[in-house]
Amino acid sequence: MQVTETARDGLKRTLQVVVGKAELGERFTARLDEIKDRVEIKGFRKGKVPVAHIKKLYGKTLMQEVLEQTLNDTSAKAVKDRNERPAQQPKVELVDFDENAFDRIVKGEADLAYKMDFEVLPPIPVADLTTLKLEQLSAEVDDAAVDKALADLAERNTSYEPEEGRVAGEGDLVTMNFVGRIDGEAFEGGSGEGQSLVIGKKQFIPGFEEGITGMKAGDQKIVSATFPEDYPMKDLAGKKADFDVTVTAVAKPKKPEVDEDFAKGLGAEDLKALRGFVSEQIKREYDQASRAKLKREILDALDKAHTFELPASLVDFEFDNIWKQLENNLKATNKTFADEGKTEEELRAEYRGIAERRVRLGLVIGEIGEKNKLQVSQDEMRRALVEQARRYPGQEKQVYEYYEKTPGALAELRAPIFEDKVIDYVIAEAKPVEKKVSRDELLKAVEEATEN
Known part of the structure; x- marks a missing residue:
């Protein structure tokens, strides 16, 4: 040769x-x-x-x-x-x-x-990870957070008791039949039988809940409501509809007291034990939020610390996937580029930048993992596969067969595990500075990181 x-x-x-x-x-x-x-x-x-x-x-x-x-x-x-x-x-x-x-x-x-x-892949000189300036947020679980979580838990366990002659009000469960019309014509998805809603939870379009407030079982009424301008179905957005509503039942809420009986009903030994379980769950949520914020900070730092020529074929491939997803989303919501507030050229430039960032970070993460011999074990892959199969009850066999026959799918399953291993390695090397914050400060920081 x-x-x-x-x-x-x-x-x-x-x-x-x-x-x-x-x-x-x-x-x-x-x-x-x-x-x-x-x-x-x-x-x-x-x-x-x-x-x-x-x-x-x-x-x-x-x-x-x-x-x-x-x-x-x-x-x-x-x-x-x-x-x-x-x-x-x-x-x-x-x-x-x-x-x-x-x-x-x-x-x-x-x-x-x-x-x-x-x-070819370019040489990737990995930056000194120990020089990365990182901050890890930490929030403590206080009694107020546990009290709120227990109140929310009680709210989710609210039961409803039908009451003859009850007038529908805030918090009540109303069961009804209705037919919606626009300009006198019934429209698709505008009718229902035996439908229920809780007044105050904003489950229907604006004006509907207000319209049925004050009704009782057996009452019939025309309720007018207007679809929001940003309603996903363009043919209904901004239009006024008249609903012929017949209420069949009104039930009053019965929210349980957060006491020993409530705790035992949820499988806890007593209220103290339940508070402990809830506190641990909140702490896990805080830790997950903190890690999400730190991970974004690490990716930003790695992106900023590395500059090298990117293979155009990888950038084009990534950009095409992102662009197709955007086009599909616009089509599904009946929107256009104008609805995004930018021209097609501006959006293309923006998403090409995103594609370049993804390719750069993918290569850097791969290089860090390879140089430091970070690997995903068979046991880790097996656990990930089992977890994936559990998402499809009754179809576990088909899920396993799909992954056995589709190497690309296995690679997609492996990628996030490998990335987390690299993130853990970077954390160990960079040794982020811990910063104590409140719950609200933590969640705000995560939200801001997600938006940017």
Whole structure:
């Protein structure tokens, strides 16, 4: 095999590869030897078919297999011998290859020539992680937070008791039938039977809850309400609708007291134990929020600390995925670029910047992990797969089969685990400074980090 670099432009490479006819002949002969004892042809005993006869009958087919395998083997070796890492699978194109060329190769009269176009990953000098200035927020769980969580828990466990003649008011559960019309015409999704809503929870469009307040079982009324201007369904946005409502039942709320009986009803030994469980849960939530904020800070710091040429093919691939997702979202919500408040050109520039950041961080994270031998174990992959399967009750077998047959899906499952390992490593190296904050300050910081 002869390899010649014919072009080099930044990270782009073009190689000319020639596999000599002698090597092709050896590969072809080896392939014949592999199958000769397995071939069954009428008139011959198994394993006794003359090689010349096999070659005559199956020569072209076997050579096609040999050529495909040769392309795979030699293209991989050509890159490996150069100690380069392709950013993506190289594009391979045969040179001056036609039916006559194929026949000459089969006859052992011609070499196999092809060119390879690919981009290589750039050298990535990882910054000194110990110099990163990081701050880790920490919030303590106080009694007020536990009290609020218990009150919310009690709210979620509210039951409702039907009461004859009760007039619907704040907090009541109203069951009803209704038919909605716009300009006298019923519209899709505007009708319902046996529908329930709790007054005050803003479950319907503005004006509806106010309209049914004061009604009782058996009452019928036309309730007018207006769809918001930003309503997802464009054909309804901003329009006024009239709903013919018949109330069938009104039930009053019965919120449990947060006491010993309430705690035992939730499986706790007593109220003190329940408060302990709730406090631990809140602490986990705080820690998760703190880590999310710190992770974003780390990614920002890594992005800022590294500057190197990015493979255009990876950036284009990432940008295309982001752009397709944006177009699909706009289509699903019946919106346009104008609704985003920017021109298409401005959005393209913005999302290309996002694509570049993702590619840069992906390469940096991969480099940190590789240099420090961070790996995802089989047990970690197994646990992730089990967790993924649990999200689809009754379809666990199909989930397992999907991941077994789809290597790309396994890579997607592995990626976040690997990234978290790198984040943990960076934290250990950078040793963030701990800063005590209140719950509100923590959540505000996380929100701001998410928006930026």
